Amino acid sequence: MTRRNLLLGAVAAAGGAGAVTAGVATHENQTPAAEKLLLPLRDPLPAPYTHMMAVDRADKSHPSVVDAVRQLHRVVTRANTGTVQAWWALGGTAFPDNAPRPLGLHTMPAFPGDVLEPEGSHGDALVQVTGDSAEAVRNSVETVIKQATAWRTRWRIDGFRPENRLGNHKGLTWNPFRFTEGFGNPADHPDVVARAIVRPAPGQPPWAVGGSYQVVRVVRLATDLWEKDSVTEQERIIGRRQDGRWLDGTPAEKEPDFASDPQGSVTPLDSHVRLAAPDRRSPPPLVRRSYSYNRSIEDRGLIFCCFQRDLKAGFEAAQKRLQGEAMEKYILTSGGGYFFVPPPSEEWMAAAFGG
Numbered sequence: 313m314t315r316r317n318l319l320l321g322a323v324a325a326a327g328g329a330g331a332v333t334a335g336v337a338t339h340e341n342q343t344p345a346a347e348k349l350l351l352p353l354r355d356p357l358p359a360p361y362t363h364m365m366a367v368d369r370a371d372k373s374h375p376s377v378v379d380a381v382r383q384l385h386r387v388v389t390r391a392n393t394g395t396v397q398a399w400w401a402l403g404g405t406a407f408p409d410n411a412p413r414p415l416g417l418h419t420m421p422a423f424p425g426d427v428l429e430p431e432g433s434h435g436d437a438l439v440q441v442t443g444d445s446a447e448a449v450r451n452s453v454e455t456v457i458k459q460a461t462a463w464r465t466r467w468r469i470d471g472f473r474p475e476n477r478l479g480n481h482k483g484l485t486w487n488p489f490r491f492t493e494g495f496g497n498p499a500d501h502p503d504v505v506a507r508a509i510v511r512p513a514p515g516q517p518p519w520a521v522g523g524s525y526q527v528v529r530v531v532r533l534a535t536d537l538w539e540k541d542s543v544t545e546q547e548r549i550i551g552r553r554q555d556g557r558w559l560d561g562t563p564a565e566k567e568p569d570f571a572s573d574p575q576g577s578v579t580p581l582d583s584h585v586r587l588a589a590p591d592r593r594s595p596p597p598l599v600r601r602s603y604s605y606n607r608s609i610e611d612r613g614l615i616f617c618c619f620q621r622d623l624k625a626g627f628e629a630a631q632k633r634l635q636g637e638a639m640e641k642y643i644l645t646s647g648g649g650y651f652f653v654p655p656p657s658e659e660w661m662a663a664a665f666g667g
């Protein structure tokens with residue numbers, strides 16, 4: 313059976329609820345305090361449940377962009393109750409043509425092997441709600457949908473993090489391939505900021521500084537096919553053991569010595585981690601916050617999600633390196649998009665949209 317047959321299967325309608333919140337900013341040469349970091353990055357351990365909902369402006373002529381964005385901001389901010397965290401992010405299509413936008417914010421392209429379903433991809437904005445209970449998240453999303461009248465839902469998806477836990481200051485979970493996910497993330501606050509928070513740069517509007525680019529990829533995983541392989545084979549495809557230890561025996565939280573294995577006889581050259589992060593001294597500038605999803609037997613997998621200060625240097629560079637990886641035949645990206653989580657102060661809105 314081909315990967316396409318296995319993975320294309322049913323295109324399940326997304327279900328679930330939505331959510332909201334505000335980001336936080338940093339100024340030049342100033343690291344935001346941990347408690348002030350953008351909401352999605354503040355806690356090293358993401359909440360165990362989420363709902364992501366991409367929305368479009370209901371009527372592009374009315375109300376004005378800035379009014380619609382202010383409404384979304386208000387509604388989502390209000391949804392933050394202490395039991396749920398909610399934030400929102402803008403897609404490139406939210407910006408009027410020729411208006412300045414966060415540098416390089418564009419519609420997510422289809423990478424080789426992707427089959428992006430139009431009804432499950434992109435959007436003028438993304439609303440994400442997270443929380444400790446699926447029910448609280450869902451209720452919160454329903455409220456957002458009711459109140460955000462200037463917006464209509466484009467696609468939505470529920471996510472969860474099995475055995476969500478902190479290990480060595482990193483948020484860890486099991487992904488649907490039964491591998492521990494999260495070890496490659498930064499453990500400390502300055503490293504999160506360095507990888508994920510937008511800095512001043514030529515061509516970058518000053519109001520975007522302190523925000524973060526959020527990439528979402530809905531990746532269907534052929535778990536049945538995966539489980540036909542031995543664990544040893546799976547570990548060679550990932551490049552780590554299921555519990556995160558490296559294939560050469562190095563503990564999960566230490567660095568492996570890839571240089572002493574140039575032919576890839578211990579850790580194959582086409583393994584996921586070897587391609588995702590080949591230079592152990594310079595980790596990819598992105599912070600992952602992924603969730604599992606399960607819409608049906610044929611449609612389950614990973615809502616890959618990462619934040620970065622630069623789309624090209626972060627997600628896109630890693631995605632390009634992963635082309636041809638051994639894991640490729642087990643995965644199919646069917647949706648998602650590129651978004652921008654604005655800095656926390658509201659002044660950026662007037663600066664960005666002139667409202």
Ligand code: HEM
Pocket residue numbers: 487489491492493494495496497529531550552556584585588589595596614616627630631632634643
């Ligand atoms: C689609 C399904 C994917 C699965 C099942 C998966 C699984 C994993 C696993 C098990 C690890 C090792 C543990 C860890 O460090 O978290 C890992 C690491 C990593 N993955 Fe993925 N991943 C997927 C997609 C992606 C994508 C699309 C990217 C980026 C374009 C990516 C980037 C990374 C990075 C940067 C690391 C850390 C490598 C390190 O520092 O050693 N992954 N992934």
